[in-house]
Amino acid sequence: MSGQRTVLVLGGTSDIGFAIARRYAEQGWTVLLAARDADRAERNANDLRLRYRGEAVAVAFDALSLEFHARFLDGLGMLPDTAVCVIGVLGDQARAEADPDHAAAILRANFEGPALLLGEIARRMAARGRGTIVGVSSVAGDRGRGSNYVYGSAKAGLTAFLSGLRNRFAGQGVHVMTVKPGFVRTAMTEGMKLPGQITAEPGQVGRAVYRAAEKSRRNVIYVLPVWRLIMLIIGHIPEFLFKKLKL
Amino acid sequence: MSFAGWGNFPRRQGELETLRDPAAVRRAVLGGGPVLAHGAGRSYGDAALGAGRTLGLRGLDRFLAYDEASRDLTVEAGVMLSDVIDAVLPRGLFPPVVPGTRYVTIGGMVASNVHGKNHHVAGAFGAHVSALTLVTAQGDVVRCSRGENAQLFRATIGGMGLTGIVTDVTFRLIPVETAFIRQETLSAPDLAAAMRLLEESRNRTYSVAWIDGLGKGGLGRALVFRGEHALRADLDDDQARAPLRTGTPPRLAVPFHLPAFTLNRLSASAFNELYYRMNARREGMRVVGYLPYFFPLDGVAHWNRIYGSRGFIQHQCVIPRAGSSAALGEMLALIAREGNPSFLTVLKLLGPGDAGMIGFPMEGFTLAIDFPVSDDTLRLAAALDRIVVASGGRLYLAKDARQDRGIFDAGYGEADAFRAFRAEAGASARFRSLQSERLGL
Numbered sequence: 001m002s003g004q005r006t007v008l009v010l011g012g013t014s015d016i017g018f019a020i021a022r023r024y025a026e027q028g029w030t031v032l033l034a035a036r037d038a039d040r041a042e043r044n045a046n047d048l049r050l051r052y053r054g055e056a057v058a059v060a061f062d063a064l065s066l067e068f069h070a071r072f073l074d075g076l077g078m079l080p081d082t083a084v085c086v087i088g089v090l091g092d093q094a095r096a097e098a099d100p101d102h103a104a105a106i107l108r109a110n111f112e113g114p115a116l117l118l119g120e121i122a123r124r125m126a127a128r129g130r131g132t133i134v135g136v137s138s139v140a141g142d143r144g145r146g147s148n149y150v151y152g153s154a155k156a157g158l159t160a161f162l163s164g165l166r167n168r169f170a171g172q173g174v175h176v177m178t179v180k181p182g183f184v185r186t187a188m189t190e191g192m193k194l195p196g197q198i199t200a201e202p203g204q205v206g207r208a209v210y211r212a213a214e215k216s217r218r219n220v221i222y223v224l225p226v227w228r229l230i231m232l233i234i235g236h237i238p239e240f241l242f243k244k245l246k247l
Numbered sequence: 248m249s250f251a252g253w254g255n256f257p258r259r260q261g262e263l264e265t266l267r268d269p270a271a272v273r274r275a276v277l278g279g280g281p282v283l284a285h286g287a288g289r290s291y292g293d294a295a296l297g298a299g300r301t302l303g304l305r306g307l308d309r310f311l312a313y314d315e316a317s318r319d320l321t322v323e324a325g326v327m328l329s330d331v332i333d334a335v336l337p338r339g340l341f342p343p344v345v346p347g348t349r350y351v352t353i354g355g356m357v358a359s360n361v362h363g364k365n366h367h368v369a370g371a372f373g374a375h376v377s378a379l380t381l382v383t384a385q386g387d388v389v390r391c392s393r394g395e396n397a398q399l400f401r402a403t404i405g406g407m408g409l410t411g412i413v414t415d416v417t418f419r420l421i422p423v424e425t426a427f428i429r430q431e432t433l434s435a436p437d438l439a440a441a442m443r444l445l446e447e448s449r450n451r452t453y454s455v456a457w458i459d460g461l462g463k464g465g466l467g468r469a470l471v472f473r474g475e476h477a478l479r480a481d482l483d484d485d486q487a488r489a490p491l492r493t494g495t496p497p498r499l500a501v502p503f504h505l506p507a508f509t510l511n512r513l514s515a516s517a518f519n520e521l522y523y524r525m526n527a528r529r530e531g532m533r534v535v536g537y538l539p540y541f542f543p544l545d546g547v548a549h550w551n552r553i554y555g556s557r558g559f560i561q562h563q564c565v566i567p568r569a570g571s572s573a574a575l576g577e578m579l580a581l582i583a584r585e586g587n588p589s590f591l592t593v594l595k596l597l598g599p600g601d602a603g604m605i606g607f608p609m610e611g612f613t614l615a616i617d618f619p620v621s622d623d624t625l626r627l628a629a630a631l632d633r634i635v636v637a638s639g640g641r642l643y644l645a646k647d648a649r650q651d652r653g654i655f656d657a658g659y660g661e662a663d664a665f666r667a668f669r670a671e672a673g674a675s676a677r678f679r680s681l682q683s684e685r686l687g688l
Contacts, residue, residue, distance in 0.1 A: 050312070
């Protein structure tokens with residue numbers, strides 16, 4: 001297998017993004033780590049170079065600066081074989097209900113920014129005739145819940161957008177995979193009470209994403225299979241009942 | 248929430264906070280109140296349980312630098328030893344010292360000044376650390392080495408996280424030709440023979456003895472395992488196909504805490520008998536993978552659960568060579584009489600003590616025995632403590648969950664100097680574990 005394949009990880013300083021980057025680097029891929037915090041991205045890239053003796057490059061990037069998306073992609077000097085987007089923020093639901101700016105920031109970081117960026121990458125990959133796109137969405141997008149519907153609806157938007165991209169570019173050699181990680185022990189979930197049996201470690205997400213995207217070419221994955229069942233059940237609760245639940 | 252060390256005894260209520268970068272360490276230290284660094288949670292007792300906040304350092308897990316010429320590797324403190332081995336072994340490099348499990352952090356290896364089966368020739372891990380970075384009680388980020396802040400460096404090696412929080416460590420790797428070990432197994436009918444064999448193995452790189460603590464034959468029936476890093480020429484055709492392969496994670500796992508009745512004198516005795524016979528039959532030379540040689544118990548995930556939910560303690564002491572045979576004999580006789588169901592009794596000869604003010608190793612024999620926690624075994628452990636102290640020995644803090652301050656002070660000649668150093672540095676108010684409270688450190 002060629003060691004020259006390149007993966008672009010958008011959100012390369014997040015726990016999940018870094019874990020995915022490590023998995024690709026371990027498999028001999030060249031890794032481009034894009035993140036807002038360039039120093040942290042460089043520290044992570046340095047770790048990849050030392051650990052796996054491959055190439056890793058840090059690039060400064062802000063998904064919310066929509067006008068720079070095309071210029072950022074042009075500046076890479078090449079179009080990666082695979083692009084993985086891990087960009088997103090959980091935000092604070094209570095604050096979002098009172099503060100439209102905060103709600104808008106959540107919607108942008110989880111939907112608008114990632115979707116428009118991946119859309120642009122998909123177009124470029126289609127023009128080339130091949131490529132793989134991995135979008136990290138969330139089980140929270142499978143059904144809106146009172147406790148996090150701003151975040152959840154943005155992720156629902158991203159899930160639908162990825163589904164649309166998959167449909168749009170399937171005939172042009174572009175594979176689009178949607179990842180719904182479920183609970184993962186990361187900075188984002190720090191301090192939450194996470195049920196151990198259905199909580200994944202970032203390393204598990206990295207392995208699952210690599211396997212599903214590069215080996216079995218799946219369309220939609222839940223990192224822990226049990227989540228497919230959980231969301232199937234939650235998705236089938238009738239609305240008149242669902243609205244009375246505290247979820 | 249509650250958490251505990253590897254022995255599941257004692258447990259502490261509270262949260263383990265995960266930190267992800269050195270800046271977060273500094274903020275946490277300056278946040279007020281006592282803190283303590285926590286690595287992989289592989290120390291057995293209460294050494295890594297904070298008396299105030301417990302700060303998990305596993306998020307500091309980046310490799311920082313490698314110098315090809317000197318073979319110095321610099322990693323963040325939360326990097327696991329297993330990750331170091333996975334990264335460097337394929338390049339023909341190996342850590343200079345490894346303990347009995349690879350699921351420890353490098354920061355924890357410094358704090359406990361861990362020793363390996365090569366202590367008699369290589370010293371403890373601290374001897375191979377050339378520099379480290381520490382966040383002090385005042386939040387200063389201090390680089391320490393033998394030439395720079397030397398006293399702080401020395402106190403931090405084996406200092407159980409009580410001098411500050413280590414954020415990165417530089418240590419020197421050793422070159423190896425293969426991932427295999429040329430293992431020689433020798434059987435010894437009794438303790439005296441086992442000690443003699445370890446003495447005779449002083450010029451070998453690795454040596455350790457497994458003792459049948461319940462031996463029906465002679466007291467202290469033993470198997471001695473000597474090892475050398477195998478050369479390419481030592482490998483058979485199958486091994487030579489991948490001479491530097493790192494191996495795979497364990498497939499076996501203990502799914503939950505086993506009920507107490509599964510572990511008793513009978514089952515332990517049967518296990519010991521089986522282990523002895525299986526290995527005694529393999530006496531002589533074999534080439535084995537580094538995983539089973541160094542980390543036999545890592546092959547079973549969560550093996551600590553076989554001791555049940557009450558947990559277990561490990562009693563590990565070192566006894567100076569003079570008088571060691573009498574003291575060890577007395578200890579083994581006491582253990583056999585009490586009928587302790589121990590699956591694991593390990594004897595090793597340590598070389599001269601090296602770095603550290605309260606670093607464990609000193610020249611002599613170290614004996615490690617596991618006990619499921621009960622009132623009887625806690626009494627037995629206290630009786631063993633008295634034998635250890637009477638013969639000039641001491642207990643390993645990384646395994647300790649229960650010794651009292653009198654035993655500690657009797658064993659560690661620099662205990663008061665360490666206390667004074669901590670007080671002067673402002674560390675005694677800032678870095679506190681349940682163990683440091685118990686030992687008055």
